[in-house]
Amino acid sequence: MTPAIDAPHPAMHVDLEYRSLVDQEQLESNSNFNIRIFTDGSKFEGKVGAALSMWDGAAEIKALKLALPSYSTVYQAELLAICRATRELLKLKAHSYGIYSDSMAALQTVTNVRSLHPLAVETRENLQTATYQKKLVNLFWIKAHAGLEGNERADRLAKEAAVGSKRKHDYDLCPISFVKRSIRMRTLDEWNQRYQNANTAGITKLFFPDAVAAHKIIKKIKPTGITTQLMTGHGGFSEYLNRFGCKDNPSCICEPGALETIPHILLTCPVFASIRYNAEINLESKMDKDSLHKFMLGKNRDIFLEYCCKLVNKVVNRNKSV
Structure with missing residues (x-):
């Protein structure tokens, strides 16, 4: 978690929200942006990856695969993909952007200004910077595995990133759930040794x-x-x-x-x-x-x-x- 002292001042908070799109028709009616960015995270064969697919009209202009350690969660991967999408759009000159994710949990974390998850905090900071650059950014939840082209592309890239990436991890902070599980297992192992060796x-x-x-x-x-x-x-x-x-x-x-x-x-x-x-x-x-x-x-x-x-x-x- 980001220390509260390092979080933005409440006066700097930006009101954020996302819209839900459940089919191709709704997606098409909410695609009138210069750049559309589809994000996804995946855990496959015990490995974790994330990806984003950037589109200008009907053409994909950039695809990024992101690697995470095996102890990461899909939730973290989804957050990383959204965060990286906001980082990428700051480099571009286009005026309007649509970011699409099939993780409602990740979007809820991003739009909750009280969430201190470091990826959510960075995402909100990037979106704040985007407003200073006069850029319009909209967040959308889309239904997973509904045949939506951009989402399916991001899903494939995330699986490829999980299985095939051998480079340095793009994000390596471990989730609280992993820390708790590790402590619990070490405690159980110690307990088991004492239990089995006792008379x-x-x-x-x-x-x-x-x-x-x-x-x-x-x-x-x-x-x-x-x-x-x-x-x-x-x-x-x-x-x-x-x-x-x-x-x-x-x-x-x-x-x-x-x-x-x-x-x-x-x-x-x-x-x-x-x-x-x-x-x-x-x-x-x-x-x-x-x-x-x-x-x-x-x-x-x-x-x-x-x-x-x-x-x-x-x-x-x-x-x-x-």
Whole structure:
């Protein structure tokens, strides 16, 4: 963002607006300019480019391809193309200009005098300079992929710029979204390393061995008291209760010496053999320690969680009554 102190004084603001054109007929009725400039931005095969196509009557007089780094957004590319169009028209001697873009977001940013995006600020400064040069400049939004010749030409050029350009980038400021994503991924990676190297959270790791994958899944699960006890092993289970002196025996009711833990309840306890058998039929897979996390990733997550919560609820309620 451009620092507010570097932005133009409010008294210097120019009232800007754009018009929307939805078909060839409307475009033709708004083409009576000495120079028409079509702009576009593209992200293709992970690469980003922008372009402008300048027309005098029925002839293209200049085409520019602009390169951006892969972390840039299409929005930035669209803004760059519009900004470059205003920069180019300052070099020309023609009186009237029409700038056409299929990015409403970019045009809204440009015409919003409170927007401090550096490309928008420069665009408005260029348009202000154009008025000092007695030049008339109009901004238009046109519908993308509607067969409009100039727009289709700019679209092709932008794709070519994205894929084929090997020169220095015309704009290399990274978007805020990229910074946030980078910080988030670095944070998740650090969290994951600490999580996987720790000697704690053994039960949780059965369901979520990878913290990054867990970060995406856990938001889809409604937390309850039962799911929390299930995924931590901290709850009304004999082994856990015995550890804190709340129960004399850590064993399950199925067999003396068989610790009542989450893996035992879900995978081996004969008390729940029938429920387990039906669940495995619905899941179309055998359950074991190595497969629990796979059910959390797959399409059968809800079936699996329903089975787990049913068993945990039975065990917790049973131990409450003891």
